[in-house]
Amino acid sequence: MKGKVTRAENGEPLVGAAVEIKGTSRGTITDLKGQYELRVPNNLGELNIEVKFIGFKDIHKTVKVTGVNTQYDFQMVSNDLQLPDVVVSARRVEEFLQKVPVAASVVSSSDIERRSVYSTIEALNNIPNMMTDSWVASQPTFSIRGLASNFDNVGFESTVALYIDDVYFSRGFGFNSTLFDIARVEVLRGPQGTLFGKNTVGGVVNVISETPEFANNGQVEVNFGNYGFAQFRGKYNTELIKNKLALRLTGAFTHRNGYITDLNSVSNGYNKTIFGGGRGSLYYKPNDKTRVTARFYYGQDVKGENTFVYGSTEDGNPLGIPADTYKSTTSDVPNTFERQQFGGSVKAEFDLKQGRTLTSITAYNNSDDFYLGDNDLTKLSVSSWGRNQKLQNFSQEIRVSSPRDQKLTYVGGLYFLNEQVSGKDTFSLTKDFLPLAEKLMEKKFGRYNDYVETATTNSKISSQSIAMFLSGGYKVTSKLTANIGLRFTAENKKLSYYQPLTYFMDKGKPVGAIDYYAVELGSKSDPYETSTIDNVLSGEASLNYEVNPFAMAYLKYSRGFKGAGFNTSVSGDETGASLVFKPEYVNSYEFGFKSKFNERTRLNGAIFYVDYKNKQEILDQGYKIEVANAARTSGFGAELEFNIMYKRLRLDISGGVVGMRYREFMFGEDDYSGNKLLKAPNATFSVAPQYNVDLGDKYRLVLGANINYTGKAYNDISNYEVIARKAATIVNARAGIMPKNGKWSIALWGKNLTNTRYIQHGFEYEWGNQISWSRPTYVGLEMYLNFF
Template sequence: MRGKAMGRMLSGAAFVGLLWTGSAQAQDADTTAPGQAGEQAADAVPDEQLGNMIVVTAQRRSENLQDVPVTVTVFNAEQIAEARIQQIDDVVTRTPGLSFDNFPASQPRLYIRGIGSSDRGAAGDPSSAVFVDDIYMGRPSAIAFDAFDIERIEVLKGPQGTLFGRNVVGGAINVITKKPDIDRVDAAAELTYGNYERLDAAAMINVPFARNTGAVRLSGAYRSHDGYSWNPYLGERIDDQDTLTGRFQIYGEPAYNFRFHFTIDGTRDRFSGPANHTLELDTSDPLHNFYTSNFDPDTTYGSQVGYQDRDTWGIRSELSYDFSFATLTFLGSYRDVDYGNRYDLDGGNPDPASPGYNQIAISGGDDETNELSSQEVRLSSLPDSDFTWVAGFYHYHQETDRSNTFNLDAAAVAPIPLTEIYDQYAKVDSIAVFGDVSLPLTDQLTVFGGVRYSRDDKTARVRNTDSMVPIRGDEFFDVTGDATFDDLTYRAGVEFRPARRHMFYASISRGFKSGGFPDTPANAADAATPFEPETAIQYEIGQKSTFLDGLMIWNNTFYYLDYTNLQTVQIVNGLSVTSNAGKATIKGYETQLDVMPFDGFQLSASYAYTDAKFDEYFEGGQDYSGNTISRAPKHKVTISPSYTYSLLSGIAVTAAVDYRYTSRMFDDNSNQPPEIRDATNFVDARLIIDGIADRFSLSLWGKNLTDERTRTFQGVFLGANFGAFSPPRTYGATLSWEY
């Protein structure tokens, strides 16, 4: 499969080169370079404050955020740089309605408006997904990117599918990189030093060529810091970072109606940890007497350092051709992921003199290789069309080899150390056809809608025959299963504009996530039995308004979600068991306010209310109907004031603060302690001095200034609750240079 995918992509690149030969002179003077679509959109509202003009591609076309009848949270390039948004968890903590499970940190699992999945099995899919430049990252371990040289990050709430490649039920995070610029030579660099011996370096260069009909862009970053936790037993720090990323892009316009964009990127991660802890003891289990609790987030006593290693690279090719009536686009990708992690689950050691003495040692890890490829062909309306539309075909292929290892060393359970290994292989072949249209009926009224048919064919093999004994399961087995899942999804809505700066909309959308096969089944029968697809139907009404000539933006959304057959994951005797719950209802309200009350001062504030409850849910003989869905906090607030003062010398000084509040949430659908995360309050701040020596700026920053240490993961097993904590207070200085 790898050879075929590579061949397709390299053939496409060669085809581009042939098309370009001798055609540079055909370049039309009015051709729009990447990023200029946003400038054209801005020209449509010349009397607006362009500082508040945010261009998004949530509907597969460049639009002002205020013109999109979809709930979207956007972080632009300036916000990403100033707030030091680097990884996916930085996006999560700043987005209303978004939460995550972060164990380990290199495999984040997202929850949007209460919809997510804890399933990491080879034959499972995320309910809320990440796209990088419209390319679907189908595995948690594939979510690897650095936010340096990023144009913006869009968080789309609710079911997606009629516009984006792979269908998801909860929502999507779309990361858009900065594209090559054919009009100018550009370069930038930054250097950061901070506590925990943090050392970051990043650089970018953009060079046009071929008479400004093409450009190359090269960007890279190195991130490192010492471990956040100290392990006295091993004499080492745990939870450090060593990450190297790079991206090479080439963009060209060999003819006035033809464009191509080719990208190759790679990431190398080397993390230690995670630094786990034995937390509350489960007194209902007689094994609880064999553990020692440790609630100090800065100290761990594990008997092994652990690691989270990842090597991933990918290629992306986009070709666009403008006909007289529409634009034809081909989008292809291939990604290779090699991932492995090992961890000390109980966070203790066998030394009776140690404060972290545990008589039961639990450890494990995962090894995983993935090959992901996709091809999309779509035909879309031209920018000057009377109405906008898109239609296309999408194909996604994924092959995953995964090994889950579980180690138990406990004289109280068995006289010798035991090891259990689950080997999994899964192949996913997905196809879809889709179409979407927005049709203005009058100057004030627009209707929109779309439909998508998806079909997923899955093959999965699971075996535990390499285990010493079936510790968690009932028997040895080697089982292969096949299943097909398909569904028709849609969206429909109406948009009404009583005035140019005010828009109201109402929509209904249906999302679908296919079924799959269990990660670590207890026996052969469970291994061969697929879990069913889940669906969500969302009803949403919203309002987007701009006041005071762009000095104030206020958006509001109400939504209601019927969530059916949701795939829930429970840890039963150490096994990750996926099953289908009955039904759930999710109701919510989100509001976003951006205001500039006087020159230099800006305030951004948002609030999300999420009421996510099971209507019907029976698990293990227990009735959980009426319980709150796990990892769905009821309240989330963000407040970000900033003030910029310009000096006569041309230097601008900006002071900014970010405050984030998240109410308590449950880590288990039973809603029982101890798997409850307390409410959290996070505060970040920064002082930015811009215009130093004309091309330099200096940022003094601090994150988590109150040293809030929330639990990012926890789970009860064999007599105790085990968990990990969020990073501590960090601070530093970043020197930036722009050409």
């Protein structure tokens, strides 16, 4: 008797499955191809065969003995004691993670739920060689393998490409990071310069939301915690036309008080997060060959928490007042924040002949936010700063893909993006700056209680990008596959910029302290204008070798680029020439492996070398903001992810090390060569255990923890120690009880249980530093109810 044992879900062979004749000592296990062979006596008539494999439901089957060789194949159904299959769309089609020659990590919907994750920032804490932070709601930062961009003006596009449901967002302030009803979040590390293309030098963060299904169900979630945290979220799915049309609606409301107390009661009234928003999606399947998904969203932030306090400088306290403590500050200008976002997309998929698929994605997005705050964060009146930034974009992508199980596979298409971005920065100096201005400018100033001088930058960027891409793979042998991809991008950007100054007049003459930071440049009727054009070929090549059905190794070369850009902040350059910076290029070399020894263990890893040319950087010291390209930047790194399921314990472990430095970087007369990159921690490490305990036949207790270590990282290119992010370990935990049918759940959660603190971000000013502290200990109660 012989045969094969496979997974019922996908037909993969199961290695080490036990095939036994019940009631006897006869048995065997399957080989690397999932095959078994068992000698049986021909005089037994019937045999009771039992097939067992950890993580799968046992199979009991009665077979007849015929006296000749007999073939019996078994398909096993998984249970909750095995690692689930992980799907990723790294090559713009859905594939199993273990088959894709890309360093990728996936945060699933179950991961999001079991860790009580409420934002993209939290969801990505377990990704090796990745660091995230957000000093205001509209400014998330994503750093992958030590590559990140300073996010301090609208002229800078993100080094890490941000996608939601296949739609690209060029800047973090337009990226809605509230997570709810998410199928998974994918992180692709390293340049993805072919299929994702635009601005992927660091990698890709791809958020994929749930698709409506032909069923009627829903969920209501309520969350309460300290610092006035209250969150209400709900989702509803309904089938409108049987097996043809489905609708899915989701909504969320969040309230939370700030963890930094503003001792000015008026300012403290603004110090809280208030967010509300919703999403909707329609899924239409008129026939077996056509699928259309339409999505739309709206979100509004009414207020945003202040995370900054006043900090001392290396040389002391220029204002003559002590630095703030961790938990409080005093501001004379309330920190106000408002944001409105809306948009939508239509994705249409058509099955063609020979298994090919045609995909069209049309999208529009709009984001508009406003921030005004105290620049010095003291009871003195030194400076204030406001920013209004807007983004509108329209994109269209068309691609054709072949089935992935052929000898020759391919994905190719066209991409178009039209983007309009505008920003208005208002930088004001007030009365208590004048004593400091005398030292900085070496001249005498009077004292005026009503003194205000302002620099107002007005910028508009119009950008069009057109790309053609093609990526293919060829199976050279049964185990060796060669892959190559190319992308041609033509990108045109135009900047319109003017910066008027408003002076305080004394006896008909301007006081002029604002001149230390800014100059008059252009006007509303005659703005300074410039443009850039980039025509660039990027791509990748790789070889992947299937060692056996459960292990794969690959070698990969990737070339990526990020287009030229503009500095839209306050400028002291009367010519305007310094507002433009050159495009940047990266060459990445990577060796990786992926292995899945059995259905309970998975081990993936990679080592890499990155060589950067003309990396775009901002020197941000207060409002002396300048832009330059670092001639050469390079570094090595490695990362590892290990997942194991043993009985009722699941353990996820990941870690990474990276060393990225500027090799050649002259910025004016300053030499930054040898400095570490900003937002580039030297190491990351994460451990996330989860243990399930049965409480009788009906209920289950789920205990989980999430321990994350992030090494030291600098918040600026000068590696200023006072505002550097120190190495820190954050401990989160969750304990939940639920019935085994998943109808409801009640959970207690805690975040940063050791109350560890570190500097998320910092700005260096002549009058002192702004320091954004990490969040303290948060605890809360989460309840949800499912409707089937």
